[in-house]
Amino acid sequence: MxxxxxxxxxxxxxxxxxxxxxxxxxxxxxxxxxxxxxxxxxxxxxxxxxTCPTRVREGAPTSMAVWRRPPERVVKLNFDASFRDGKVAGLGMIARNHQGDIMAAATSYPVPIFSSLLAEACGLRWTMQLATELGFRRVCLETDCLQLFQWWQKEAVGRSYLDNIIRDCRSYVSFFDLFSLSFVRRSGNAVADFLARNASTYADCVWVEEAPDAVIGLINLDVIASRPSGP
Structure with a gap:
């Protein structure tokens, strides 16, 4: 403690x-x-x-080492993907408010895909879809995939499969009154990571204002370690 x-x-x-x-x-x-x-x-x-060095190289985004609470009236959605067997992925998402209260949690499995980066991109699109369906209008999303974050920041979007997924994601932004995507270290994304890696156990579940018992301990650790962020 x-x-x-x-x-x-x-x-x-x-x-x-x-x-x-x-x-x-x-x-x-x-x-x-x-x-x-x-x-x-x-x-x-x-x-x-x-894998999460404390010194960040020049030009790389500054990332958080722990989960931080979002500003008031904003829902933070952490998501992750677990790529396995070279052909399928499991997705996990946890949504919390500024007090650290659980707003929603979800898993998706199996997601047919052929690379870990594409799995992460599918996780972003899936999370944005869930956020709109759950009625969240002011959101900040966090990923521990640096490649996905950097791809999102690109102004030009090409014609690759990954570009098409990113294009789909950008189309969802207009549904939100406030939207941001940030990079967080893996240690600050532990709940979503656990849900993604165990998605086959829960297989396409959505929990509203609750989460599986297996992650309650991790959620409590985040709340204890977090400090309220500024507006």
Whole structure:
């Protein structure tokens, strides 16, 4: 609890990542009869942290290491995709308000696709569609896929399959009174990541003002570690 209330985002991210990995192993032990290997947990934590360096190269977007609450009257939707077997993906989404309250959660599986980047783009389009169906009009979306974020920022859109998906996404923007897409580090996207990787368990579910019991612990960690953002 003390680490989660630190002022340094890197420390909070490390604590969240460690707790997240312990939670993952616990689920494997309880539900899949796996075993706890401390060195494996530490190696996974090290791998996740080193993929999110604290120093951001020049020209790259500044990203958050922890989940942050959105401004008042804005719904934040974190989404992620889990690409598996080279042919299908699972999608996960969690929507929360400025108090950290759950507004909605969702999963989609299977999504036929042939690359991880396309899976992330499909996740963006799916999340925007869900936001409109749920009646959210002031939204900020977060992805931990830097390539997708950079593609979204491109002014010119070509004719590739990915460009077509991005074009579809841009057509949804007009449905919102406020819209933004930001890049967040994986440690700040843990709930959506969990839902995406376990989408086959829930398979095309939508929860309104609630979420699966398996992610409540992660959601609580986000709320504890978060600090209200400015307008």
């Amino acid at each position: 003390s680490l989660l209330q630190e002022q340094q985002p890197e420390v909070v991210a490390l604590a969240q990542t460690l707790i997240y990995q312990i939670w993952e192993v616990r689920n494997r032990v309880v539900f899949r009869h796996g075993r706890m290997v401390v060195s494996e947990v530490l190696d996974r934590v090290k791998g996740m942290v080193t």
